[in-house]
Amino acid sequence: MATHTNVNLVPGGVSSTGRAYTIPLPANWSQDSTTERSKQSESAGTSGRQFRFGIISDVQYANIDDGLSYSKVPRYYRASRNGLARAVSAWREQQVEWAIHLGDLVDGFQPRDESEAALDMLLAEFDRLQRPHWHVLANHDLYNFPREVLNRRLGLNTGQPEGCSYYHWSPHPQWRIVVLDAYDVSVWGWPPEDNRHKEALKILERYNPNEDKNNPSGLEGPARRFVQFNGGASATQLGWLRATLADIAAKGQRAIVCCHVALHPETAVGHCLLWNYQEVLDELQSSNVVVATFAGHAHCDGQQRDHAGIHHRVLNAIIETPPDRDCYGWVDVFPDRLELTGVGELQSSTMSFAA
Numbered sequence: 001m002a003t004h005t006n007v008n009l010v011p012g013g014v015s016s017t018g019r020a021y022t023i024p025l026p027a028n029w030s031q032d033s034t035t036e037r038s039k040q041s042e043s044a045g046t047s048g049r050q051f052r053f054g055i056i057s058d059v060q061y062a063n064i065d066d067g068l069s070y071s072k073v074p075r076y077y078r079a080s081r082n083g084l085a086r087a088v089s090a091w092r093e094q095q096v097e098w099a100i101h102l103g104d105l106v107d108g109f110q111p112r113d114e115s116e117a118a119l120d121m122l123l124a125e126f127d128r129l130q131r132p133h134w135h136v137l138a139n140h141d142l143y144n145f146p147r148e149v150l151n152r153r154l155g156l157n158t159g160q161p162e163g164c165s166y167y168h169w170s171p172h173p174q175w176r177i178v179v180l181d182a183y184d185v186s187v188w189g190w191p192p193e194d195n196r197h198k199e200a201l202k203i204l205e206r207y208n209p210n211e212d213k214n215n216p217s218g219l220e221g222p223a224r225r226f227v228q229f230n231g232g233a234s235a236t237q238l239g240w241l242r243a244t245l246a247d248i249a250a251k252g253q254r255a256i257v258c259c260h261v262a263l264h265p266e267t268a269v270g271h272c273l274l275w276n277y278q279e280v281l282d283e284l285q286s287s288n289v290v291v292a293t294f295a296g297h298a299h300c301d302g303q304q305r306d307h308a309g310i311h312h313r314v315l316n317a318i319i320e321t322p323p324d325r326d327c328y329g330w331v332d333v334f335p336d337r338l339e340l341t342g343v344g345e346l347q348s349s350t351m352s353f354a355a
């Protein structure tokens, strides 16, 4: 994303990265340290676990010197690659079955003539896992590459019509992972004559009064989402989502939904939300099959459980994690809960649901 956000979890505190905490700690939030959680896992065992996957967000690597975000938060552009490497090593040790990165692999500041080499290097790092790794379409990647390149290199349209960057797969007979495209309606990734590009321009013109459409100044709360570094889900994608969730329900499965941009207004500041997040939430909530969503983009942890019981989790970013700290995790999936073990700057949490 283009700006840093001061969303975090514990009221009144300051994290080890110096960020202000502004979002209250949810009642079901676990504050276990990784060590405590590991001990807990050992004692409780992993009995009943259906699968384990690795999770990480916003590597945002660039071959440039460290810098500052729009909000003056340090960004460690080269070190983020090392943070990814440590995550992959830990996932191997933890024997995750697969891993997912929630988007923004290569930063928009990466010199364009080195973008391809950066992508090669980062994907080679993921390949060390020797297990499947999945990716999510995101703005910084679209600054670097055409959509068709990302679809091909990141496997974003598995089994879907050409051009789409949303997809789903089943990691377990009782589960489906649904990956959304937050830039389906966007000025990024489509040629200017494409209707999805034109629709995005109209939305920005209508809801953002600033000349620079990356600037949310003058907008308040969730209305700040109408900036150019965000996007929305098209009616076509919403229809696909509805049909996919109906198929998941028909097969008696459950779903975990991933999207680069935040889907719930209480998990991230306004300018990190999907333009039509409510339309997506309506589909998820009425489906009765979604237990959790995961997003990145906001560069801070956030979590909220909605009225339908769905847990919405936003993940802290490697790019703003000091080089001597980690920021990744893994999720153990059980029939009645997800256990996210966060390492370093990534908070752990337990997401319970009716078995």
Ligand SMILES: [Zn+2]
Residues within 6 Å of the ligand: 001, 002, 103, 104, 138, 139, 140, 260, 296, 297
């Ligand atoms: Zn982003």
